[in-house]
Amino acid sequence: MLIRSFTGIFRTVRNASNMAFQLKRVLISDSLDPCCAKILESNGIAVDTNTKLTKEQLVAEIPKYDGLIVRSATKVTAAVIEAATNLKIIGRAGTGVDNIDLNASSKKGVIVMNTPSGNTLSAAEHTCAMICAMSRNIPQAHMSMKSGKWDRKAFMGSELYGKTLGIIGLGRIGKEVALRMQSFGMTTIGFDPIIPASVSAEFNTEWMTLDKLWPLADYITVHTPLIPQTKGLLNDETFGKCKKGVHVLNIARGGIIDEDALARALKSGQCGGAALDVFVEEPPTNRDLVDHPNLVATPHLGASTAEAQKRVAEEIGQQFVDLVQGKRLEGGVNAMALSNALQPGTRPLVALGQGLGAVAAALAGKITNKTTVKINTYGPDLQSAASFLGAAVSVGLLKVQIANSLNLVNAPFYAKEIGVKVRLVTNYYVFWMALKFSF
Numbered sequence: 001m002l003i004r005s006f007t008g009i010f011r012t013v014r015n016a017s018n019m020a021f022q023l024k025r026v027l028i029s030d031s032l033d034p035c036c037a038k039i040l041e042s043n044g045i046a047v048d049t050n051t052k053l054t055k056e057q058l059v060a061e062i063p064k065y066d067g068l069i070v071r072s073a074t075k076v077t078a079a080v081i082e083a084a085t086n087l088k089i090i091g092r093a094g095t096g097v098d099n100i101d102l103n104a105s106s107k108k109g110v111i112v113m114n115t116p117s118g119n120t121l122s123a124a125e126h127t128c129a130m131i132c133a134m135s136r137n138i139p140q141a142h143m144s145m146k147s148g149k150w151d152r153k154a155f156m157g158s159e160l161y162g163k164t165l166g167i168i169g170l171g172r173i174g175k176e177v178a179l180r181m182q183s184f185g186m187t188t189i190g191f192d193p194i195i196p197a198s199v200s201a202e203f204n205t206e207w208m209t210l211d212k213l214w215p216l217a218d219y220i221t222v223h224t225p226l227i228p229q230t231k232g233l234l235n236d237e238t239f240g241k242c243k244k245g246v247h248v249l250n251i252a253r254g255g256i257i258d259e260d261a262l263a264r265a266l267k268s269g270q271c272g273g274a275a276l277d278v279f280v281e282e283p284p285t286n287r288d289l290v291d292h293p294n295l296v297a298t299p300h301l302g303a304s305t306a307e308a309q310k311r312v313a314e315e316i317g318q319q320f321v322d323l324v325q326g327k328r329l330e331g332g333v334n335a336m337a338l339s340n341a342l343q344p345g346t347r348p349l350v351a352l353g354q355g356l357g358a359v360a361a362a363l364a365g366k367i368t369n370k371t372t373v374k375i376n377t378y379g380p381d382l383q384s385a386a387s388f389l390g391a392a393v394s395v396g397l398l399k400v401q402i403a404n405s406l407n408l409v410n411a412p413f414y415a416k417e418i419g420v421k422v423r424l425v426t427n428y429y430v431f432w433m434a435l436k437f438s439f
């Protein structure tokens with residue numbers, strides 16, 4: 001019995017040191033550049049693409065797959081995740097993961113990963129295009145001409161030169177927007193709770209609190225995720241703190257600017273113009289807002305360029321392959337522990353912890369709270385080894401003693417090998433084992 005257990009242990013140890021991640025079949029349920037499927041297939045992963053699934057069909061189909069790749073159209077709800085009996089990983093070819101139920105994914109042990117920088121430049125350029133379009137009424141003038149008119153009076157615009165652009169959210173896109181609009185002669189100011197003033201100063205943007213920003217900005221653009229702290233950031237009260245005629249943009253996520261408050265501000269003239277690429281409901285049902293003459297709208301096109309789509313498709317495909325091959329976990333949204341576990345310096349210790357965990361599991365039932373496990377290791381970092389071991393045998397039954405031995409001073413930090421001797425002293429027997437982990 002004990003011998004059989006140890007055969008199992010050695011198998012587990014071998015798998016653990018590979019850190020391999022099996023994926024057989026992936027569903028791509030939103031429209032993606034074909035390079036993603038090619039990357040997966042050339043690495044032995046079967047791919048089905050079906051961008052027409054209804055909610056119900058997705059729930060019915062998902063048990064066939066151990067991987068799913070989406071953009072923003074597919075809603076990966078708790079119902080989908082509950083039905084997904086084989087799902088291990090959800091990839092988002094893009095940035096926002098608000099269409100994926102992260103709680104349900106984490107509870108089920110499903111990794112969610114995104115490709116947060118592949119569409120940054122496209123979204124930033126789209127924002128700048130919207131600022132220009134809005135300041136010169138280009139869409140309205142275009143529509144007027146298309147309807148056969150030649151109206152040079154109705155579309156008087158205003159220069160951007162000398163105006164102030166308030167940027168809320170100074171991350172990847174916010175920063176690129178700042179740099180581009182400065183070339184028009186705009187002064188950029190901004191707020192972000194994480195990015196400090198010293199960092200925003202590096203891209204010539206003065207950091208300030210929102211209360212200071214509202215009355216200074218001629219244009220306000222939001223580049224944050226949609227989270228409880230940013231939902232309705234622009235609302236009746238904050239519009240009231242802005243300059244009369246302020247122009248606002250949302251290329252980030254529907255709802256950061258409260259749509260009803262925006263409709264009211266446009267009606268009263270408190271808001272002189274707005275540009276929206278994203279909506280609370282997509283497609284939007286609030287026609288009063290969409291049809292307002294001072295609103296410029298696009299149907300969530302921020303990332304819709306050939307370049308961005310190629311980048312995010314390639315990135316998500318490669319990220320899946322890297323994980324399958326145990327190389328790294330890039331873009332993990334809900335799996336920090338696993339991302340860390342795949343770092344080169346940590347991998348040997350994780351493997352050690354897994355191996356020892358397997359030892360503990362195999363001995364479960366044969367040990368009591370009187371059992372002492374003495375572990376002699378040689379390798380780079382016994383403290384970490386000890387903490388991984390602690391986690392691995394957190395059954396609470398073992399008294400663990402870690403004893404240093406052999407050549408530790410000269411051990412390289414990135415070990416190629418860790419050796420461990422486990423001495424189990426139970427009520428009934430004393431047992432020695434020597435395990436060696438190679439990487």
Ligand SMILES: NC(=O)c1ccc[n+]([C@@H]2O[C@H](COP(=O)([O-])OP(=O)(O)OC[C@H]3O[C@@H](n4cnc5c(N)ncnc54)[C@H](O)[C@@H]3O)[C@@H](O)[C@H]2O)c1
Pocket residue numbers: 095096097116119120123168169170171172173174191192193194195223224225226229230251252253277278300301302303304
């Ligand atoms: N329209 C599109 O097609 C499109 C394309 C790409 C990204 N996006 C969206 O754009 C947004 C920004 O993307 P990113 O890549 O720049 O993200 P990012 O993570 O690089 O930057 C977001 C910034 O928002 C800041 N932030 C968080 N809470 C805040 C708050 N309460 N007030 C002010 N700032 C706050 C964060 O600290 C962070 O610096 C996301 O919502 C993303 O989904 C939209």
Ligand SMILES: O=C(O)[C@H](O)COP(=O)(O)O
Pocket residue numbers: 071072073093094095096097119300302303304
């Ligand atoms: O968050 C994102 O990456 C953007 O909103 C793009 O969404 P899309 O991939 O559906 O165009």
